Amino acid sequence: MTSEQATPQRSYHHGNLRRAIxxxxxxxxxxxxxxxxxxxDLARRAGVSHAAPAHHFKDRAGLLTxxxxxxFDLLAVALADAPDLRERGVRYVRFGVEHPAHFQVMFRPELLRGDDAELGVARERAGA
Structure with missing residues (x-):
């Protein structure tokens, strides 16, 4: 039996674990x-050890951040080059519909690390 046959439950295949999580x-x-x-649960879904997500995000707040x-980076791209306020509004709503999971987390500061530099930069980029 090969090592692949011995661990068929593993769905993660040595690619980008951060992205998979x-x-x-x-x-x-x-x-x-x-x-x-x-x-x-995320580690189980990705087929990795329970410690693997913590290696990339430290904890749940880090992952949500x-x-x-x-x-916010995706929102910045969606709003870029909108010609007027109406179009920015349309794009904002479209973003929320197309990215509901991101949207649910972005505006919940109690779930996030507010002092995270990457988050701050992304918020500023979306606000611009």
């Missing part, structure tokens, strides 16, 4: 909201 977290948030998020920062 973020993607799994976004799926959970989309269906269960941010309060349904567990690093242990990374999701919020990514959301």
């Amino acid at each position: 973020l993607t799994a977290a976004l799926e959970v948030i989309r269906t269960d909201g941010p309060t349904g998020l567990s690093l242990r 990374a999701i919020a920062a990514e959301g």
Whole structure:
């Protein structure tokens, strides 16, 4: 039996673990909201040890902060070059519809590390 056959439950395949965890977290948030998020569950979904998510994000707040920062970066791109206030409003609403998991986390400061530099920069970029 090869090592691949011995561990068929593993879905993560030595790619970008950080991205795999973020993607799994976004799926959970989309269906269960941010309060349904567990690093242990995400590790299980990604097929990695329960300590692996903590290596990248330290804790749940770190993961949610990374999701919020990514959301603000995506929002900045969505709003870029909008010709007027009406179009910015349309793009903002479209962003919320297309990225519901990001949106649920971005405006929940009690879930985030407010002093995170990456989050601060992303917020400023979206605000500009």
